[in-house]
Each structure stands twice: as structure tokens, then as C-alpha cells.
Amino acid sequence: MLLYITLGLLVHFVFFASIFDIYFTSPLVHGMTPQFTPLPPPAKRLMLFVADGLRADKLYELDEDGNSRAPFVRNIIMNEGSWGISHTRVPTESRPGHVAMIAGFYEDVSAVAKGWKENPVEFDSLLNETRYTWSWGSPDILAMFAKGDLRSHIFTESYDASSEDFGAHDVTKLDTWVFDHVKEFFHAARNNQSLFSKVNEDKIVFFLHLLGIDTNGHAHRPSSREYSDNIKLVDKELKEIESTVKDFYGNDGKTAFIFTADHGMTDWGSHGAGHPLETCTPFIAWGAGIRLPQKVSAQKFDDSYLQEWKLENWKRQDINQADVAPLMAALIGVPFPLNSVGIIPVDMLNTSDLFKAESMFTNAVQILEQFKVKMTQKKEATLSFLFTPFKSLSDTKQANILRKARYYIKQKKYDEAVSLCRQLIHLALRGLAYYHTYDRFFLAFNVVLGFVGWTSYASLLIIKSHCNLMRGVSTEAKNPSRLLPCAFGAVGVSVTFFLLIQACPWTYYVYCLLPLPIWYAVLREIPVIQGFVTLLSTFPPRRFLGYLLLFILGVEVLVLSFFYRYMLTAGLVALAAWPFITALWTRAKSISLSWIFFCLLLAVFPLMPVVGRKPDIFLVVGAGLLVLLLSLFVVTSVIKRKDSFINEELVLHLLQMLSVMFSMCVVYGTHHSLLKKQGLPLLNQIVSWTILASSFVMPLLSPPVLFDRLFSILVSSMSTYLLLSTGYEALFPLVLSCLMFVWIHMEQETLQHSVVSCKQKVSTIQFACNTDAAQCRDLCLDDIRRAFFLVFFLVTAFFGTGNIASVNSFDPSSVYCFLTVFSPFKMGALIMWKILIPFVLVMCAFEAVQVTTQLSSKSLFLMVINISDIMALHFFFLIKDYGSWLDIGTSISHYVIVMSMTIFMVFLNCLAQMLTTRKLSLCGRPKSHVI
Structure with a gap:
């Protein structure tokens, strides 16, 4: 085995x-020559404000009284600058968003997964090209762009990571800290000659990273008063910073200002996927080199935001997030970031037509340089007779377009030059994609x-x-x-x-x-x-075709459930009819009724909203009460029993019930403490971590009798799951486990009425007796059904209350009983354990099914792996590299999920075997019942 x-x-x-070599390879190439516009830039300095997690609609829309939440920004839009929406790409996280804005390229997912604080790949950024850069904000973001600063020209000042507390009384302090330190910086510069001379140089950038809005969104939702108040605070401070900067420089008109966001946020306070609420971020630019507002009579966009925001008469200019980098480089006259794939939005520039044309020409040459390097690398690594060049952009065509564009500029045909350069950029980007996906x-x-x-x-x-x-x-x-x-x-x-x-x-x-x-x-x-x-x-053809079609239909339902959760409901309703097509309905009516009831009850969960729900602590407490009620019933049965385990087992059940009660109290207390903005109580935090740790040990103290051990695993898991729940999902593992208990009985009944005799009752079977039964019996068609049931229940465990294909569907507030200070790896680990708990319950039940059906665990497990692999192959063919970024990201994530599920199944199988077969002593006696 x-x-x-x-x-x-x-x-x-x-x-x-x-999949990472095929779809997630780094797009970066090295060895290009830096390119910059050979004309005096319109600005000497640039101030970049990034409001982390700010949604475009929340900034631009009017409140219920018809007033703007950001009056200063709205005044900029109407009187001083250009505005629009910056469209981000998946994944909508802080790191890739900042890389796209400041470095001009979309970081590959494999690089994002390697960490938030370090550069997993070396890349050039706008900050590398400046004479000096000063930045303030989160240590996670600032460290990315300061690493490898050989010229010591990037200065960072950040607060302590412990300040990023979702449960803090007032998280706007993250933003006020930044604004206060910026004001202090300019005040200090007046009295420090060395610093004064540096800040009066050209080609400098001030970068302000504002994390308060993102933290408030996670803690209170974007529809909350806290989120809106944070926007108002940022707007007020923006006005003060602009005034401070203008006063310091004597209002010389050489400062450009850009205000944007790295990503948006869903209504339920998360981000990471491709929902428009996450990918639409605000973009406002004003100051030196930026075009003044343009009044228009009508505009056409795919959304209806303009009418909602009452901004339909001011020209909206949408950009891609990567376009911000070349725009900033052109404004202050530094070389474009070497790996940038952004296109300058020249319509936003308030410069001469010559400067616009030259900037676009530089932009085209800079992207073309990447294309040439990429082509050369691929050509050198491919046999000459096998190499197929990108025919749409041959060497001759490159030279002709560049020569023609330069001719247009000399002839002062600037619009034609800009149009031709934009054509060259699009061809070069297509060529980059061609060579990037060549193999x-x-x-x-x-x-x-x-x-x-x-x-x-x-x-x-x-x-x-x-x-x-x-x-x-x-x-x-x-x-x-x-x-x-x-x-x-x-x-x-x-x-x-x-x-x-x-x-x-x-x-x-x-x-x-x-x-x-x-x-x-x-x-x-x-x-x-x-x-x-x-x-x-020798098999009847009709019967064989019937089973084959049924199997294909079942696999297709599983595949479709990744796209439409309600397919699981249809599948569970179909499973509820299983007793009617077998002899179970007549021979075991009570068990069959239980099967039908719990199948239909579980079928309700995929129909429930996966996201956007409000926390309902009473449902969590209600789930805990149901577990306590069930435990009382079990304790009563234990007291009536007279066996060697009675004392130890009774103590264990009482401890587990106490653990569930503590979980209910901690959930209720933490929820109300956070509502009062009093933070996470230390006692609650200690109790939560203690319950989590004990949940791994408690089941091992119970006797290895099949149902006793499974019930112990359920209660221990529920005590942890309650701490990680915010609403109806707390009921899900309980209903799922009840169905698993009935499934074991159903399989026992099926076996008793088949050609295989069953010598033991379910209530007396011990997990310690689980040996490989390869010699007991041969496979039958029912075994394929059992394997399919396991895969179906695993997928149901995955999508029953959430959509793991979009990780942001899991509420970040579910971990607040354990910690509120931002820690992506700890929070991610806790959410992953919440996801895995239903998996563990299903796998433990499957261990029981293997014992009761006397089948080789190796063979049954191989059948399960085969079904999963068929699904994975299905998703492999569904992977897209075209269409919207949401479609591309979703198609890839589905394959990754199924493959992860297949790999994790091996580990979960080992974990389930450990949980079901190991036995520890509660009172220090020697171990027993160990396989």
C-alpha cells in the first residue's frame, strides 16, 4: 500500500x-535597454497615494443625503484633473496590485504565492528609476520595492505590523499615522539642509500607502459607517497634504498627484477574485502635466455608474492598472520600468503634442525591447527547423513601423504617430504572449x-x-x-x-x-x-451501457458543481432516491427514511448564499446547542452501558461537552466585544487556541469502537468549527456527519443482503480491526458506487457552504476568535483548517465504510483517486488563456483545486486512519488498541 x-x-x-510551468511562469525577461522620453518632463516630483482596498463606487457615489463622501476628490474631478476607473487583474491582492501600478506588469500567481514581503522575482520598478523616493505605510508593501536598493535612494518609514489589527477600536490610525509623518517630514525638511536639497531635486516620488480603508473593510464591511468615515478622513487629509506640499514648494506647479487603489473589495469584506467590486478601483490624477476636466454631453460605458455617481458630464477615462507606471514615468521624466506592459493614457496628459508622441514612441520601443529579448531567448532554445516565429511582427515590420512613426513625428503628424505606436505596442504584446506560451x-x-x-x-x-x-x-x-x-x-x-x-x-x-x-x-x-x-x-450490453452512462452523468454533475453549486442539490436529491431503486426500502425502511431526510436536509446548504451574508451568531450558538443535545443522548446511553470503558468514556464526553460550551461562549463574547470595538479579549483568544489544540487529541482518548470514535471526532471538530463560523455554516458539519452515520448503516444493510456475509454488527466493530481485506472478496459494482459516493461527499464538503474556487467567498471575520491582527499565513491556515474539517469527517466515515464492507482499502482508495483524476483531466481541457481574467483565473483554479483534492486525499486518508485507529489513555495508563 x-x-x-x-x-x-x-x-x-x-x-x-x-500547471505552473504551463500557465504560471514568470513573464519577466532581462537584458533590455532602458527607454525614456528625450524631452523635459512636465513635473519635477510626483505624489502617489494608494488607498488599499478602496472601491471605486464607494469613493465616487453620493451618500443617502446626496453629498459626496470625498468632497475634495470630487472637486478635483470637476475642476482640476482627470479621473476614471483603473481596472485590476486577478488576483486582486495588495502585492500584485502594487506591482502592476509601480512596476507596470502583472505578476504571475506563482510569484504571488511565494510571499508578501520579499521579491520572489527580480523586477524593475518606477521607484528604482527615481533620483529619490520617500515612502510611508505598511511594512509588507514598502519592503517589496526597497529590497535590493543599491543606490540607497529609496527611504521607507512604516509602522509596526501589530498595528494592523482588525479588532482595534479605530483602525483609521493606520492612515493618520502616514499623513502625520508626511507632514512632519516636510516640516523637518525646512530645517535640514541636506534633506531640503534632496526634496528639491527633480525625478523624485513620494509614496503614501494607506491601509486603513482595507482594514476597516475587512473588519466592518464596505457598507459600514467605519468604511465611509475612513474615506472621509482620507479625503480631508489629501487636501491638507496637497496644501502642505504646495506651501513647501512655493506653489511652483511642478508637482503631479495620483490617487488610486490596489484593489477593491466585495460587500462581505474580502478580495482576491475577479468580481467587478474588486477589480474596479478609482483613479484620479491632477497637477503638473495632467489634463484639466473635459465637459461632455454623453459617454458610453458597459456599466451604469456614471448616472449613479452624477458624473456623466465629466469625461471619464478608464485605464488598466499597469498603465499607471508608464504614466508616472513620463510625468517625471524617468526611464520606463523595463518589464512594464502598460500603455500611456496620453489623453490624460496636459503637454505638447510632441511630448505625447515622443512618450508613446518611447513606450512602444520599451515594450518592443521585451519582445525582441523574449523572441531571441526562445529562438536560441529551439532547433532552427522547429522554430516558428511570430509572423505578425517580423523584423522588417518592426523597422518599418518605427521608421514611419519617427517620420510622422518629424512631419508634426502627432496623432498619426501616436496611433501607429499604439498599433506597434499591441502587436508586441501579442508577440510577448505568443512566445510566453510557446511550449x-x-x-x-x-x-x-x-x-x-x-x-x-x-x-x-x-x-x-x-x-x-x-x-x-x-x-x-x-x-x-x-x-x-x-x-x-x-x-x-x-x-x-x-x-x-x-x-x-x-x-x-x-x-x-x-x-x-x-x-x-x-x-x-x-x-x-x-x-x-x-x-x-459476457456482460449484457444494455446493462453495461446503462452503468457507463450513469457513471458519466455522475462525473458531469461533479464537474458542473464547480461552476453551479446547486448541482450538488440535484445530486443529493438523486442520492435520496437510492433506497427506492434497491431492496433497502423494503428491508430497512427506518434507515432508508433517515437517509432520505438527511440527504434532503444537506441539499439545502448549496442553495444558501455563499457570500454576502451577515454574521448570525445565534445560528452558531444554535448549532452548539444541537451538538450538546446530541452529546447528552450519547452520554445517557454510555451511562446505561456496563463495560470497561465506561468511566474513561464518560469523562471524555463531559470534557468534550464542556469544550463545546466554551466555544459557544467565546463566539458570543468575541462577537459582542468586536461590536463594541473593544478588540479580541485575551482570555477568549487563549481559550480558542486551547480548544483548537485539544481537538486533535480528544478523539484519540475515546474507545476505537466505530460509532463511539466517530462521534468523538465529530464533537471535537465541532468545538473548533464553531469558533471559525459566523452563520449558518456552523450547522453544515453536523448535518453532514449525521448523513455519514446513516451512510455507514446503509452500506452495512447493503452488504448483509448481498453475496458477502457480514459477521459483526456495526455497533461492535472496532477500527483497530481494519486490516487489508484483499483476500476477503472480489470487487463488485457496488464498490464503484461507494467510491463515487465518497468523491461526491468530498465535493459537497468543499462547496456546501463556500466556493473554494473563489477563496474570497470565505469570510475573513471567521478567524476573529483566534486573532485580529493581520497575519495572512496564520489566517489562511485557520481558514484552510475550517475547510478541511468537513473533509476529515467524510474521510473518517469512509474508513468506517471500508471496515463494514470488508473491502481492500487500497483498491477502494485507487477507485476514488481514479474518479478524481477523471475530473482533473476534464478541468485540464477546460483551462482557458483567453476571455476575461475572471474566466481564466476560475478555469485554472478548478484544475488546481481538483489536483489538490487528489493529493490531499492521501494525507487526509492517513489522518483519518490515525484519528480512527489510535487510542491514548486518559489517566496515564499504557496505550492500547493501536494498530
Whole structure:
């Protein structure tokens, strides 16, 4: 079993990692020549304000009294500058948002996943190119752009990370801290000659990162008074900072101001996906080099915001987030960031037409430089007769466009030059995407080949172990031809040589060579394949087609549930009808009724809103009361029993009930403390972490009798789950577990009325007796159904109360019983454990099903992995690299989720075995019942 698990893990890790080489590789290239506009810039300095987590609609809209929340910003829009929406890309997180604004490119997801504070990849940014940069704000953001500052020209000042507390009385202090320190900075500069001379240089940037709005949004939601008040505070301070700067520089008209956000926020206080509330951020620019407002009679956009905001008469100019970087570079006259893919919004510039044309020409050359480097790298790494260049932008066409654009500029045909340069930029960006995805088909083909091979091999292992197909097969037929290993060896050498001469990365060798041993193992089992085909020929065709169609339909329901959660409801309703198509309804009516009831009850959860709900602590407390009521029933039955475990078991149940009561009190107390803005009480925090730690130990103290151990796991898990819940989802694990208990009984009943005899009652079976039953019986069609049920329940556990494909659907306030100070890794770990708890409950129930059905755990588990792999292959073909960024991100995340689920299933299986079979002593006696 260990060998198969190890081999399966290795194969699935490779398949999982392949997606990062195919879709998540870094877009960065190095070796370009810096490009800058060879004309005097309109501004000597630039002030960049980034309001973290600020939604465009919340800034621009009028409140219920018809007044603006940001009167200063609205005055800028109407009288002094340009405005619009900056469209961000997925993932809508702080790090990629700031990289797009300041470095001009969209950071790949693999780089984002490597950390918030360090640069996982080296890149050039606007701040690198300045003469001096001063920045204030969050340590997580400022450290990104200060790392590797060889010239010591980037100065940062940040508050302590512990200040980022979602439960603090007033988180606007994060913004007032920044504004106060900026004012103090300019005051100090008047009395410090060295600093005074630096701030009077040209090509300098002041960067203010404002985290208060984001923190208030997470803690109180964007619709809250706290979020609106924070916007008002920022607007007021913006006005004061502008006045301070103008006074300091004597109102010389050489300061450009930009106010924007890194991402927006959903109504439920989270971000990370592609909802318009997250991707639409405000953009306001004014000051030196920025065009004054333009009055228009009508504007057309895909949204209806203009009428809602009462701004339809002021020209709105939307940009992409990466366009901010080249705009800022042009305003202060520094080289464009080398990896920038942004396009200057020249319509926002209040400069000469010559400056606009030259800036756009520089922009085109800068992006073209990246295209050339990317093409050269790919050409050098590909055999000449296999290399296919990007035909839309040949060397000749590049030279012709550049020559023609330069001619237009000399002839003062500036509009034509700008248009031609924009055409060249779009071609160069298409070419960059072409070379960036050059090997995609080649890699995808090899991954699919390996996928199909592994699924075939796992299926053959199951068939070979349980179907006795090798009886009567001659020795010659059992032994494969010697030509087979020689042929595969020759193919392997050829593939290795082919990759070697192209200097491919080492991961390419893995993807291309891994299918060879897998398919060799498959072809070695040709006699098994022949025997299986013979066996199928004896099966009634109609019955075989019926089962096949039913299986395909089931897999499609699982796939569709990733897109539409209500498909799980349809699936659960279909499962509720299971007793009616078997003999269970007549032989075990009470259990069948329980199955139908809990299937239909669980079917309600996928219909509930996954996001946007308000916290309902009374539902959480109600779930706790139901657990206590159920525990009382179990305690009563334990007292009536007379066995050796009675004292220890009774004490354990009472401790677990006490733990549930503490959880209810902590949830209620923490909720009210945060409502009063008194923060997270220390006692509540200590109790929460203690309950979390004890939940891993408590089940191991219970007797390993099947239902006793499963109930102990449920109560311990619920005590933690209550602490991580904010509403109706607290009821989900309880209903799911009840259905799992009934499922075990149903499988027992199914087994008792089949050809396999069952010697033990469910109530007396012990997990310690769970040995590999490979010799007990062969596989039957019911076993495929059991494997499918497990996958279905796992997917239901995944999507029952949330949509993991969009991580932001999980409420960040669910971790507030444990911590409120911003810590992405701790918070992420707690949310992941909340997600995994229903998984663990299902896997433990599946362990019980394996024991009761007397089936080999290896074979049943391989069937489960096969079903998951079929789903993963399905999602692999659904991956998109076109359309909206939401579509692209969702399609990739679905594949990653299924592959993660397959890999985690191995670990969850081991965890479930540990939780169900290990036995510790409560009173210090020696361990017992240990497998």
C-alpha cells in the first residue's frame, strides 16, 4: 500500500506542478535597454497615494443625503484633473496590485504565492528609476520595492505590523499615522539642509500607502459607517497634504498627484477574485502635466455608474492598472520600468503634442525591447527547423513601423504617430504572449499522456487484484516481450537528447519522461486488458451501457458543481432516491427514511448564499446547542452501558461537552466585544487556541469502537468549527456527519443482503480491526458506487457552504476568535483548517465504510483517486488563456483545486486512519488498541 501511495503522490505532484510551468511562469525577461522620453518632463516630483482596498463606487457615489463622501476628490474631478476607473487583474491582492501600478506588469500567481514581503522575482520598478523616493505605510508593501536598493535612494518609514489589527477600536490610525509623518517630514525638511536639497531635486516620488480603508473593510464591511468615515478622513487629509506640499514648494506647479487603489473589495469584506467590486478601483490624477476636466454631453460605458455617481458630464477615462507606471514615468521624466506592459493614457496628459508622441514612441520601443529579448531567448532554445516565429511582427515590420512613426513625428503628424505606436505596442504584446506560451501545447500533450497512462494503470491494478483475470493465462502471455523495454528505452533516450540540445529546463524532462514508465507498466499488463475485455463481452450490453452512462452523468454533475453549486442539490436529491431503486426500502425502511431526510436536509446548504451574508451568531450558538443535545443522548446511553470503558468514556464526553460550551461562549463574547470595538479579549483568544489544540487529541482518548470514535471526532471538530463560523455554516458539519452515520448503516444493510456475509454488527466493530481485506472478496459494482459516493461527499464538503474556487467567498471575520491582527499565513491556515474539517469527517466515515464492507482499502482508495483524476483531466481541457481574467483565473483554479483534492486525499486518508485507529489513555495508563 505504501508503494502505491508513494508512486501516486509522485505522479500527482508532477501533474500539479505542471500547471505552473504551463500557465504560471514568470513573464519577466532581462537584458533590455532602458527607454525614456528625450524631452523635459512636465513635473519635477510626483505624489502617489494608494488607498488599499478602496472601491471605486464607494469613493465616487453620493451618500443617502446626496453629498459626496470625498468632497475634495470630487472637486478635483470637476475642476482640476482627470479621473476614471483603473481596472485590476486577478488576483486582486495588495502585492500584485502594487506591482502592476509601480512596476507596470502583472505578476504571475506563482510569484504571488511565494510571499508578501520579499521579491520572489527580480523586477524593475518606477521607484528604482527615481533620483529619490520617500515612502510611508505598511511594512509588507514598502519592503517589496526597497529590497535590493543599491543606490540607497529609496527611504521607507512604516509602522509596526501589530498595528494592523482588525479588532482595534479605530483602525483609521493606520492612515493618520502616514499623513502625520508626511507632514512632519516636510516640516523637518525646512530645517535640514541636506534633506531640503534632496526634496528639491527633480525625478523624485513620494509614496503614501494607506491601509486603513482595507482594514476597516475587512473588519466592518464596505457598507459600514467605519468604511465611509475612513474615506472621509482620507479625503480631508489629501487636501491638507496637497496644501502642505504646495506651501513647501512655493506653489511652483511642478508637482503631479495620483490617487488610486490596489484593489477593491466585495460587500462581505474580502478580495482576491475577479468580481467587478474588486477589480474596479478609482483613479484620479491632477497637477503638473495632467489634463484639466473635459465637459461632455454623453459617454458610453458597459456599466451604469456614471448616472449613479452624477458624473456623466465629466469625461471619464478608464485605464488598466499597469498603465499607471508608464504614466508616472513620463510625468517625471524617468526611464520606463523595463518589464512594464502598460500603455500611456496620453489623453490624460496636459503637454505638447510632441511630448505625447515622443512618450508613446518611447513606450512602444520599451515594450518592443521585451519582445525582441523574449523572441531571441526562445529562438536560441529551439532547433532552427522547429522554430516558428511570430509572423505578425517580423523584423522588417518592426523597422518599418518605427521608421514611419519617427517620420510622422518629424512631419508634426502627432496623432498619426501616436496611433501607429499604439498599433506597434499591441502587436508586441501579442508577440510577448505568443512566445510566453510557446511550449504550452507541447507540455500539455505530455501531461495529458501521463494522466491517461496513470488512470489506466491504476484501473488495471484494481482489476488485476480482484477480478481473477489471470487464471488460465499461459506463462508466455504473462511475461511481456523483451522488445518492450528496449523500445521504451530507445524512446526515452531520444526524448532526452531532443530536450538536451534545446537546453530545456529540468522540469521539461520530468513531464516528457514520466509518461514512459507509466505506459510501460500499462503495456506489461496486456493479458489483464485482454481478460477484462473478455469479461466485458459476457456482460449484457444494455446493462453495461446503462452503468457507463450513469457513471458519466455522475462525473458531469461533479464537474458542473464547480461552476453551479446547486448541482450538488440535484445530486443529493438523486442520492435520496437510492433506497427506492434497491431492496433497502423494503428491508430497512427506518434507515432508508433517515437517509432520505438527511440527504434532503444537506441539499439545502448549496442553495444558501455563499457570500454576502451577515454574521448570525445565534445560528452558531444554535448549532452548539444541537451538538450538546446530541452529546447528552450519547452520554445517557454510555451511562446505561456496563463495560470497561465506561468511566474513561464518560469523562471524555463531559470534557468534550464542556469544550463545546466554551466555544459557544467565546463566539458570543468575541462577537459582542468586536461590536463594541473593544478588540479580541485575551482570555477568549487563549481559550480558542486551547480548544483548537485539544481537538486533535480528544478523539484519540475515546474507545476505537466505530460509532463511539466517530462521534468523538465529530464533537471535537465541532468545538473548533464553531469558533471559525459566523452563520449558518456552523450547522453544515453536523448535518453532514449525521448523513455519514446513516451512510455507514446503509452500506452495512447493503452488504448483509448481498453475496458477502457480514459477521459483526456495526455497533461492535472496532477500527483497530481494519486490516487489508484483499483476500476477503472480489470487487463488485457496488464498490464503484461507494467510491463515487465518497468523491461526491468530498465535493459537497468543499462547496456546501463556500466556493473554494473563489477563496474570497470565505469570510475573513471567521478567524476573529483566534486573532485580529493581520497575519495572512496564520489566517489562511485557520481558514484552510475550517475547510478541511468537513473533509476529515467524510474521510473518517469512509474508513468506517471500508471496515463494514470488508473491502481492500487500497483498491477502494485507487477507485476514488481514479474518479478524481477523471475530473482533473476534464478541468485540464477546460483551462482557458483567453476571455476575461475572471474566466481564466476560475478555469485554472478548478484544475488546481481538483489536483489538490487528489493529493490531499492521501494525507487526509492517513489522518483519518490515525484519528480512527489510535487510542491514548486518559489517566496515564499504557496505550492500547493501536494498530
